[in-house]
Amino acid sequence: MAMSRDDIFTKVQEVLVDALAVDDDEVSYESTLMGDLGAESIDFLDIVFRLEKAFGIKIPREELFPAESLMNDAELVHNGKLTDKGIKLLREKMPHTDLTDFEKNPDINKMSDLFTVNAIVNYIENKIS
Secondary structure (H helix, E strand, O other): OOOOHHHHHHHHHHHHHHHHOOOHHHOOOOOEOOOOOOOOHHHHHHHHHHHHHHHOOOOOHHHHOOHHHHHOOOOOEEOOEEOHHHHHHHHHHOOOOOOHHHHHOOEHHHHHHHOEHHHHHHHHHHHHO
């Protein structure tokens, strides 16, 4: 039986509550992992591991959180902003994320705002369907 979006959210919420020591009510679809929930890059490995365990799937790290590999490429980042090529690549790598607002001002310092609970739920939903 397929999991509903709400079931997926509930499991993702449990994972984030455990991994980041936050309260249930702090984790909403709109929550950003770093800004709202206080995650640091070291936490991403733990989150991926816990998601794999919770959903019984394999998650290549670059698939869920691809931003790190983009940051160090001069063709993709110029003057602290993603280039058109960088945005195109990000769109390919993160089909589970809405990039509309980010594309208006693709400041690499705002990339962490793309890592939302909703993006994780979308990712898991695509992965298990």
